[in-house]
Amino acid sequence: MFGYIRPARGELRVKEFELYKSCYCGLCRTLGKLYGPAARMVLQYDFTFLAMLLWEGGKKPVLCAKRCMASPCKKHCEASGDDSMAAAAGYSVILAWWKICDTIHDEGFFRSVFARGAKLWIRRAYRKAAKQYPEFDARVRESMNELFHLEKVGENRLDRMADAFAKILAYCAESRSGDEKRILEQLLYHVGRWIYIVDAVDDLEKDRKNGQYNPVDRRFALNGKSLSEEDKAYLEITLAHSQNLAAAAFELLKENCWSEILRNILYLGMTQVSGQVLSGTFRHERDGLPR
Template identity: 45%
Template sequence: MFGYVLPALGELPEEEKLRFRSVYCGLCHTLGRRYGIASRFILNYDFTFLAMLLSDGQEPSCQACRCVASPCKKRFVLERTPALELAADESVILTWWQLRDGVADHGFFKGLKYRLLSLLLRRAYRKAKKLRPEFDRSTREQLQILSDLEREHCSSMDRAADAFAVLLSGAAGEVPEEERRRVLREMLYHLGRWIYLIDAADDLKRDFQDGSYNPLIYRYGLTEGTLDPDSRRDFSITLDHSIRLMASASALWDFGCWSAIIESTVTRSLFYVGGAVLDGSFRKKRKKETP
């Protein structure tokens, strides 16, 4: 995905920080075990958050080990679980189609990096596609809808964001319990909507300069690559509404050992990230984050 779903690690007690790092490292190891070392480079906080949502909430078993990323200091690593494997498979599929979207959206030279990265991930994607064919199918369908909207320069933020929201909600499709699956679909839908819109805001200036599609340009009739104060205020309300709906859905389920991290992310971090993107400080701060 995009790297916007950051945990509020600075506000969490040490026990929760260690728990988060264990699932972060666990997902990294799962990606490497299932898809090779190169696949570990797709790891980000978004996929780690997805892994926590997909987990059953039971206290996980961990082991202390060293790895390429931490050769000197042992880290606690969450042992293999079905949720980690599902999150790893879906992460590969989401990254693959994000790269292919990059190839389609850029010319030959600007698209070279996307072609190269998708080439490196192609074998992993083919394996993930066989393991999770329904998620791959639904992802392709929603991306085609989004592509059609981009071609017609759709001015509706809701229509464009809905396609990505439906796409991400499909990540809950293999959760076995019906009630938990419904809750996760609702959470992931509103998270997907928020991610799409915050990414559009983050890329606004660049998209305006490049002439690339961005729904904010058409929704607010922008003649420059920035939102004026009234538009920013209106857009901020839209972002916050998605977060609140996600928080309401999350209250319907007990996420067990992951509850504190998920609650902190939904009720505080996403609001913070939204404000940072809108005031232009997000990218600088994001580079300083460490797992």
């Protein structure tokens, strides 16, 4: 469900790409520092986006070169200096936990060996994060239950499903207030809706093979067939629509030091990813982003 919110590498300036990498590494460092080395496993592009988005207005990131486990020889630039990093780290641990629980549930006892291992691996990190953000944890649990229930009754409204997931992301703006909160909620809601639908399209093949519920399959009543070109065009428009509404909300926010990269993600990165997912090439592309 994660990893779709990323910049279009080819359109980033060198300076911006270095900054993006520093934020990615900074988030990884924050995860390790706050939740132990095991938590670094949950590092995702999506939460790098969240950390940049929640970054407070005028603050500049503190950059310093450090070594880490992933690159012990060469030093990498790491950004720090705002609470948004800690919040993004906490949210990502909680979401990763519930995502793993969901996978275990879907896959059954034997096929979920890896997922059960991962669950054990991040349990301590999850407990700590859940204690720090109990309301967010409760909200994710609620939404996951809702999704589970809707899957069981075979809900065929794509929006109804996406809504449950999008609300989780919208809740990431809980620490803000006033107009800024409203803007962030709308922005994150549409990013969440976009992620949910893109993920559903991406999983179509896999879900069909495993005989699992897939919201896009239900919406277009595919019953095992592939998406027609017409359906794909329709999905592309509805995804672009969410993207446009997120971007329109973004333009109302105050600029911060990550704005150019965020614009790249919202206007270009998402378009690129949805195009790749719909054409089935997403898994094969190498985009040169940090790993």
